[in-house]
Amino acid sequence: QSLNPPRPPHRLYLLLHKPRGVVCTCHDPQGRTTVLDLLPPLYQGVGGLHPVGRLDADSSGALLLTNDGAFTYYLSHPRHHIPKTYRVWVQGQPPEKVLQRWRQGVPLDGVMTLPAAVQLLRSEGDRSLLEIILHEGRNRQIRRVADQLGYPVVALQRIAIGPVHLGNLRPRAVRPLSRRELAALAYPANREDSA
Missing domain, CATH: 3.30.70.1560 (Alpha-L RNA-binding motif)
Incomplete structure (x- = not known):
């Protein structure tokens, strides 16, 4: 039996180009396509991934996804006015x-x-x-x-x-945030294991 403590989960910070017709939830009782359904296999097994904020189904564009609850709270808090x-x-x-x-x-x-x-x-x-x-x-x-x-x-x-731009990311495509983007968001957490 190993005495090593379990490793904390790898924190992910992703930018998704959400197309129209996709809902910003983790599970949809009506069976509609969710933002998690669009993620490539690399990210499919990551526990706790969720959208930060919302874009309604009729809207498209930049959406952040993460498994870091503190990051979600930070970006969502009105005090930060991102x-x-x-x-x-x-x-x-x-x-x-x-x-x-x-x-x-x-x-x-x-x-x-x-x-x-x-x-x-x-x-x-x-x-x-x-x-x-x-x-x-x-x-x-x-x-x-x-x-x-x-x-x-x-x-x-x-x-x-904020400073994270959709740029030429194609609809349905996803990419990790860079260290520079996380720093520009002024997120104070330890980001050693981010992309």
């Missing part, structure tokens, strides 16, 4: 005064949203592409604000979580 950047197609061509309302905050469920960075990138016909940077993550926030302002979302993609 910005998330989105590219959002909306119906119509919102004028500057509407974008300014969005920037300043809009009441959702009786509580004002935090100020957001909202920039019109371009308009094409009857739709417009916005870049939106949020410092909070209320349920379906961008979609609900867009509906309230009269410019419903056509397509939504998250392109960055």
Whole structure:
């Protein structure tokens, strides 16, 4: 019988390009494809892997996965206000005064949203592409604000979580975070065994 203590589980920090139609849960009673189903065999047997935060099924883009609960808590805590950047197609061509309302905050469920960075990138016909940077993550926030302002979302993609950018990662693909990315997130844990 070995006297060596069991090794702590290897901590993983992954970036997934979540496609539309995939749900951000570990198990889905309705049998839909989950983000864990997309992981390659290398990561399939890792216990405790879970998504950090959410992207609704209709949205795509950057999603972090980890088996480090402290990392999840750190990134999810409102005190850290880690910005998330989105590219959002909306119906119509919102004028500057509407974008300014969005920037300043809009009441959702009786509580004002935090100020957001909202920039019109371009308009094409009857739709417009916005870049939106949020410092909070209320349920379906961008979609609900867009509906309230009269410019419903056509397509939504998250392109960055803080300093971690989707870049040219293809839909359904996954990669480990680099040491530099973890350091840029200012995560204080010991990261010796990370990628």
